Amino acid sequence: MVLIGIAFFSNPAQAQETIPVVIHKRANVEEAQVDDTIAYSITVANTGRVDAALVASDVLPDDIVYLADSVKTTAGQAFYNGDTRTIQWNGTLKGGEQATVQFTTKVLPVLDATKCAAAIVNQAVVAAVDPTTTPLETAPGVAQVKRICPDLGDAPDSTNHAGAAMTAYPNPVTARYPTVFDPATGTPQGPRHRFARADAWLGARVSGERDADLMPDEDLAPNLQPSADTADRDRYDDGVTKWPTLANCVQTDMAVDVNVVGGLRTRYINAWIDWNRDGDWEDSFDCPNGKVSEWVVQNFVTNLNNGTSNVPLPAFLAWDTPNIPERDRWLRVSIAEEPAPRNPTTEQADGRGPPTGYRFGETEDYQVRFEAPVEPKLEMVKQADVSVVNPGGVIEYSITVINSGSGPSTGVIVNDPIPGGTSYVAGSATATAGTVTYNGGLTRIDWTGNIPAGGSVTIKFKVTVSREIACDAVIRNRAELLDAAGTLLQDATAFV
Structure with missing residues (x-):
């Protein structure tokens, strides 16, 4: 919204004959952006009955620049002072007379980003030519234009x-x-x-x-x-x-x-x-x-x-x-x-x-x-180092988990119960990454860890075959691969 400042002035030296003076300031737009023009008008009116010799001035804010030769007035004299960036007017108004000054400006580029959220505030003031004989208490006429930085x-x-x-x-x-x-x-x-x-x-x-x-x-x-x-x-x-x-x-x-x-x-x-x-x-x-x-x-x-x-x-x-x-x-x-x-x-x-x-x-x-989703792709391979073993012999199992996907797999779990007819060889469990342990309560190998995209991990452990195992027995060892939530992804089995 354009704000209009209005001020009334009187001459205390002639209190019996006050000189009410009114100043209006308007802009022709409510919003403007860089390189837009804003046309301003300043109207000074003597609403009394006694002549008043007046001067008005309007110092331009930093947001705008004066457009050459645009100032004009309906009475008195008006000009632009480039040294002080001020529109100036002077003249004598009889009772009931008014003068309107018009000029045009252009909006300058923003140097301070905060000004994009602020208004361009332009104000004009009026005073008596001789304040000693006609002192006036002035208040500015103000016009505000919202700056747009769209x-x-x-x-x-x-x-x-x-x-x-x-x-x-x-x-x-x-x-x-x-x-x-x-x-x-x-x-x-x-x-x-x-x-x-x-x-x-x-x-x-x-x-x-x-x-x-x-x-x-x-x-x-x-x-x-x-x-x-x-x-x-x-x-x-x-x-x-x-x-x-x-x-x-x-x-x-x-x-x-x-x-x-x-x-x-x-x-x-x-x-x-x-x-x-x-x-x-x-x-x-x-x-x-x-x-x-x-x-x-x-x-x-x-x-x-x-x-x-x-x-x-x-x-x-x-x-x-x-x-x-x-x-x-x-x-x-x-x-x-x-x-x-x-x-x-x-x-x-x-x-x-x-x-x-x-x-x-x-x-x-x-x-x-756009790239394809980054996803892990896991595959598990289980092997024994022998295909035939005698009672009392040793089998070394290896489990290899490969991530051939495009993303890492975190919190991977491998569980491998020790097969019946065998016993775990203490201290034999190893892994190339992650953490491997022997869970005596559940008699199984437990592994957990992360596997990067294109990476793999190999887990190994040994078991001793019972001397009492039947000569024609098949030793079956099954490992399970699970995700971090404990969901079974796949299993793999080795037979000896």
């Missing part, structure tokens, strides 16, 4: 100010991600967060820009350069701390850092992934274990207080097909003060923003090369 995404968008078709992927695939905000370029409009640093944003930093494909931009390059078919140019996209994985119909998840300065309140996080690489976030797919949507995180509610928090997001199903060997996909994640708007045709959110933009938050876009 954030927009940087995914490719073919509805842009250059009217240039952009591609999402080679071959080419036309990009239809809603990124540019200006509705004159086409719809749907991209998300625009007017006060990106006034409440909450993703990651450590966020930059402001006029629109996704327009300068000025705080990181010195537009997010999109449509004429060169270049996207993903916002240098302050830094919120994602855990990336999803790509495996068809397999559950995955992601996490983001959220920086809050606006205090405890409800905010919504949304995310989209272009699973089928067709240049939009509008599709859904069927899996045996559920429905897969490109709107992967749907209006996830957070209630965070000031500070930086790492936020794990709800798990979702990924979608992939052998027909698409490429691993890269466009991903969008956003935080805002209201839920994501939906496509009225599909009733699904597709990455668009509200027609008037969000008030707070940030949108980040990434072209990500």
Whole structure:
């Protein structure tokens, strides 16, 4: 809202004939961003009956710069003093007369990030030319304009100010991600967060820009350069701390850092992934274990207080097909003060923003090369060092567990009961990694440990065959492989 300062003044030297003077100050806009123009007007009115010789001055704040030759007045004289950055006016107003001074300024780039959450405050004051004969107690006329440092995404968008078709992927695939905000370029409009640093944003930093494909931009390059078919140019996209994985119909998840300065309140996080690489976030797919949507995180509610928090997001199903060997996909994640708007045709959110933009938050876009899930794959092999043994003889067993997967396996368990007709040779149990013990109460070998991706562990122990064992007996030794929760994964048996 534009605030108008009003002040009344009188001349105590002529108390019997007061001179009420009123000063008004207005701006022509309520909000402005870098390079926008703000037109100000200052009206000085003498509402009394006695002539008043007056001077008015308006020192420009650091946020704006005067546009040359723009000052004009309806009465008296007005000019701009470049040395003091001051609009100055002087004149004599008869009773009932007024003078209006008008001038134009331009909003300067932000040097202090905190100013993106503040107003541009401009004030004017009026005084008597000769305060000794006409002293006036002045109060400034004030106009406030909210500074906007809006954030927009940087995914490719073919509805842009250059009217240039952009591609999402080679071959080419036309990009239809809603990124540019200006509705004159086409719809749907991209998300625009007017006060990106006034409440909450993703990651450590966020930059402001006029629109996704327009300068000025705080990181010195537009997010999109449509004429060169270049996207993903916002240098302050830094919120994602855990990336999803790509495996068809397999559950995955992601996490983001959220920086809050606006205090405890409800905010919504949304995310989209272009699973089928067709240049939009509008599709859904069927899996045996559920429905897969490109709107992967749907209006996830957070209630965070000031500070930086790492936020794990709800798990979702990924979608992939052998027909698409490429691993890269466009991903969008956003935080805002209201839920994501939906496509009225599909009733699904597709990455668009509200027609008037969000008030707070940030949108980040990434072209990500997705990796397969990092998973262990364990295989157990059990062997004896002999195939035939005499009563009273010794057998050495070995158990090898191999992890041929892409991720480590932690808390692995191997249990191997000592077979009937034999007894454990004290101190013979060894392992190349982890911890191996002989459990006398259960008469078995126990091992536990971690096996890295591509790694293995070998466990060995010896038993002595009873002298009373039948000559045609078969000694059967069975080992079990379990996960950290105690679930049986597989078993392996050696016969002697």
